[in-house]
Amino acid sequence: MKILSCTQQKQADAYTIAQENILSINLMEKAASLLTDEICRRWDKSHRIIIFAGSGNNGGDAVAVARMLFLKNYTVEVYLFNITGVLSDDCMKNVQRLQECGFPNYHEISNSFDPPQLTKDDIVIDGLFGSGLNKPLSGGFASVVKYINASQATVVSIDLPSGLMGEDNSNNIRQNIIRADLTLSIQLPKLSFLFAENEDIVGEWKVLDIGISKNFIEEASTPYFITEANEIRQLIKPRSRFAHKGNFGHGLLIAGSYGMAGASILAARACLRSGIGLLTVHTPVRNHDIVQTSVPEAMVQNDVHELYFAEPVDLDNFQALAIGPGIGQEEETALATFDQLKECFIPLVLDADALNVFSTHRNYLNRIPKRTILTPHIGELERIIGRCNNSFERLTKAKELSAYLQCYIVLKGAHTVVITPEGNCYFNQTGNPGMATGGSGDVLTGIILALLSQGYSQENACRIAVYVHGLAGDIARNRVGEISLTAGDIIEALPEAWKNITETK
Ligand SMILES: NC(=O)C1=CN([C@@H]2O[C@H](COP(=O)(O)OP(=O)(O)OC[C@H]3O[C@@H](n4cnc5c(N)ncnc54)[C@H](O)[C@@H]3O)[C@@H](O)[C@H]2O)[C@@H](O)CC1
Numbered sequence: 001m002k003i004l005s006c007t008q009q010k011q012a013d014a015y016t017i018a019q020e021n022i023l024s025i026n027l028m029e030k031a032a033s034l035l036t037d038e039i040c041r042r043w044d045k046s047h048r049i050i051i052f053a054g055s056g057n058n059g060g061d062a063v064a065v066a067r068m069l070f071l072k073n074y075t076v077e078v079y080l081f082n083i084t085g086v087l088s089d090d091c092m093k094n095v096q097r098l099q100e101c102g103f104p105n106y107h108e109i110s111n112s113f114d115p116p117q118l119t120k121d122d123i124v125i126d127g128l129f130g131s132g133l134n135k136p137l138s139g140g141f142a143s144v145v146k147y148i149n150a151s152q153a154t155v156v157s158i159d160l161p162s163g164l165m166g167e168d169n170s171n172n173i174r175q176n177i178i179r180a181d182l183t184l185s186i187q188l189p190k191l192s193f194l195f196a197e198n199e200d201i202v203g204e205w206k207v208l209d210i211g212i213s214k215n216f217i218e219e220a221s222t223p224y225f226i227t228e229a230n231e232i233r234q235l236i237k238p239r240s241r242f243a244h245k246g247n248f249g250h251g252l253l254i255a256g257s258y259g260m261a262g263a264s265i266l267a268a269r270a271c272l273r274s275g276i277g278l279l280t281v282h283t284p285v286r287n288h289d290i291v292q293t294s295v296p297e298a299m300v301q302n303d304v305h306e307l308y309f310a311e312p313v314d315l316d317n318f319q320a321l322a323i324g325p326g327i328g329q330e331e332e333t334a335l336a337t338f339d340q341l342k343e344c345f346i347p348l349v350l351d352a353d354a355l356n357v358f359s360t361h362r363n364y365l366n367r368i369p370k371r372t373i374l375t376p377h378i379g380e381l382e383r384i385i386g387r388c389n390n391s392f393e394r395l396t397k398a399k400e401l402s403a404y405l406q407c408y409i410v411l412k413g414a415h416t417v418v419i420t421p422e423g424n425c426y427f428n429q430t431g432n433p434g435m436a437t438g439g440s441g442d443v444l445t446g447i448i449l450a451l452l453s454q455g456y457s458q459e460n461a462c463r464i465a466v467y468v469h470g471l472a473g474d475i476a477r478n479r480v481g482e483i484s485l486t487a488g489d490i491i492e493a494l495p496e497a498w499k500n501i502t503e504t505k
């Protein structure tokens, strides 16, 4: 699914109206009818509905919802803020329609606003500003926002919480943005919904398909996408009936150090559960027995060092390489990692400490082979690129790094994003907070290694792995709950996740 900018959303509305022979007022009516259905499904008539509308089309949507709810016998009050004395055409038409049906509780505010008492049972519909917001809210609007936010009422925002920009909120004023419990987004989600710091502002969000031109959306160019199950399903290659293990590649995992054998075991197990033909784990001498016993399906190759990775490996017999889980931060390990990069002509994943080494050796960044996959969490990324003030800035800088290195970056988090060297960003929707536990990232590295070994392109390996990793996390949550979930549970759920995504739906 694409994510378009607010400007593109406006163009999409205009294109739909012009090309698909639909009047703008009817498009608004469709939006309002879906919004009303959603509200009625969640709240019955015992709740008072207080609607705050602005002078633009977001306000128009809100006023149309007021009429629809009123005609369904809900108790509705409307406060329309018409400070400039100018309403958009469709907003004005909806005010007329509201009055024509004998609506009693309409208040138009041009200067002073006497706010109603809001209680915890009230439902506030926020239709002050939508995609037309052009600067942070201030003055009277900021006061209205603060008053709504201070109330106990449940807040439903139309399209996006008033005051929130669709993409970049770096210069926004957080106190002056509505904090919604539910955001009903028109046609497509907004980029800012996917950022952790906006969780309390956006609340739960849902997209309503009002019938904006599919042609326009298909043609529109955007770097931002949300990956959907059917896309992943189509990327997975079927296995030939005559397949043998040689068809699915031999991967090498350089992982573990003394005291962190677990990371190598988790990554290896996940890798073996994700279709690899053969797996070799390269690990220090002291970890040999534990890896051998814990993952009997894998071959174990000893490093020269007793305790950590200290010497690069000959890669002639491998189709893909992952370095990092649990390798630790010894200087010798860092040097072995850099040497390994020089010799690496096969698809490569760098994770965890194999990324941390670059924070202290930035001049070695240029040694990373093109098309390598880097899998940092926020902390690991910022050790390389420096502290960022917000998610948009972090995403922008990660895109720059990806383009500069010509590498793939899998920036891990609640909505893990796969960033390609061409600048595309694929956000993930699977996964849950139960996965915020040590070792979950090692599992992801193992899955990516398995896919690279099987010949998947870097981009597809990242997108499939991230999706399936989250899906397995969701299955594990159903089994054990978020609190008890461990990285091992994600691995145990991988078979069901792979079955789910490969079975034809
Ligand atoms: N026909 C259409 O175009 C459709 C529009 N829709 C709705 O229309 C919304 C977009 O409508 P508009 O483009 O009218 O934009 P908005 O309703 O978001 O607001 C636009 C008005 O607010 C003013 N404004 C912007 N920032 C401000 C600020 N910081 N302080 C004070 N005033 C400010 C603008 O000058 C303009 O007058 C969408 O979010 C969606 O809810 C939907 O009904 C779908 C159909």
Ligand SMILES: Nc1ncnc2c1ncn2[C@@H]1O[C@H](COP(=O)(O)OP(=O)(O)O)[C@@H](O)[C@H]1O
Pocket: 352, 377, 412, 413, 414, 415, 416, 430, 431, 432, 433, 434, 435, 436, 437, 438, 439, 440, 441, 442, 443, 444, 469, 470
């Ligand atoms: N709230 C969340 N929702 C979805 N996925 C999450 C959440 N928290 C963590 N994850 C996933 O769990 C993994 C954690 O990886 P990482 O931070 O590298 O852990 P570790 O280093 O302990 O293995 C990432 O893939 C991340 O996307």
Ligand SMILES: [K+]
Pocket: 058, 126, 127, 128, 129, 130, 157, 158, 159, 160, 161, 162
């Ligand atoms: K709004």
